Amino acid sequence: MFAPFEGLRFDPNVVGDVASATSPPYDVIDSDLRAQLEAASPYNMAHLLLPTDEDSEYVQRASVFRSWIDSGALRRDSASYYIYELTYEDRAGITRTGSGVLGSLAVMDFGERILPHEETMAKHTTDRLANLTAMEANLDVILALSSSPDLAQAIAPDGEPALSFTAADVEHRLYPITDPARIEAITAAASSGAVSIADGHHRYTTALRYQAAQSSSGGWDQILTLLAPAAGSGFTVNPYHRTFAQWRLDPQALHTAFEVSPASDVVPARPGDLVVVPHLGGALQLSPRPEAIGGLANSWQQASAAIAREVLYPLLEVNEADADYVADDEAAVDRARSGSGGGAILVAPVTEEAIAEASEAGVRFPQKTTFFVPKPRAGLVIRTFDS
DSSP: OEBBOOOOEEEEHHHHHSGGGOOOOOOOHHHHHHHHHHHTTTOOHHHSSOTTTTTTTHHHHHHHHHHHHHSSSEEOOBBEEEEEEEEEEEETEEEEEEEEEEEEEOOSSSSSSOOOBOOOOOOHHHHHHHHHHHHEOOOOOOOEEEEEEEEHHHHHHOSSEEEEEEETTTEEEEEEEOOHHHHHHHHHTTTTTTTTEOHHHHHHHHHHHHHHHHSSSSSEEEEEEEEEEEEEEEOEEEEEEESOOOOOHHHHHHHHEEEEEEEESSSSSSSOOOOEEEESSOEEEEEEHHHHHHHHHGGGOOOHHHHIIIIIIHHHHHHGOOOEEOOHHHHHHHHHHHSOEEOOOOOOOOOOHHHHHHHHOOOOOOTEEEEEEEEBBBBBBBBBTTT
């Protein structure tokens, strides 16, 4: 279910500052950030994670990856787990620490042991499959939550970190674990509960597709995962907001399904509520009427993204294909105000309890419902299929 692996880590004697070689995961790197990361170091992971028009199948970038291994820029560890801590300030200014353990999680069909909570978009799994096929490695990390009651104690760090740095206002600390007794304890704790995919549904779905295409077992039967305790993981669940270039906003129609009032804040505080920011005019707070959401799954009745798609989208005459997604509140409002006829739907974050309830019930939230922070850095540890 969960196992140590022989990870690849950057050698500071070759690459210099290891922090400058790491990056956020692929799906939060826009064109400006990509340029900054690639300029920061010739070894930055952004050189490998994202395609170019000339190298959409990652062939050239896979060659670069192999050259890093051959040159010693990446050096292989003995079989290890890696305790990983991320300390940050949340939106309320409270200092928090997300913690988990990096290891190899079994790739298996979703069911009793591996649980999803969110739908995926086909275009992203196609790109990730091209990357996985070329690299034959897990370059960045998925985040998963374990229901095991013993995991938190098993992964408590002991001693000083082997690597510590701050990037994007988050302090990252890595503790390799090679002691056989500790490895055994972590393996036992991690294997005793169900695992919910928190952040990385596209990468896990891609791993399933890749595995299905193979004729034998191999390193593709596992995926690099940061496994955190479901209770008290320290990570924060933020929302993705929805923006639209065009919609048909009829205030009278909104009243048929929602209690409507002027919005005092752009982000709704109560799960299930929505704030609509039109191109022109004041923002509106929408609280769903019980009869409008009575037919939804229980976990969806407290999920703003699900209520937006199932109840609000039809009233605005839009659908998922029309939506763009942004995690930053101000950016969502700016897009709404700078547009020419649409606007933004700002959603409340879904609760961890709702995520657990949905996973256990086999219910998936709409795509881009959750935005977990902070994001694990790609390049702290890399897992190859031959490790």
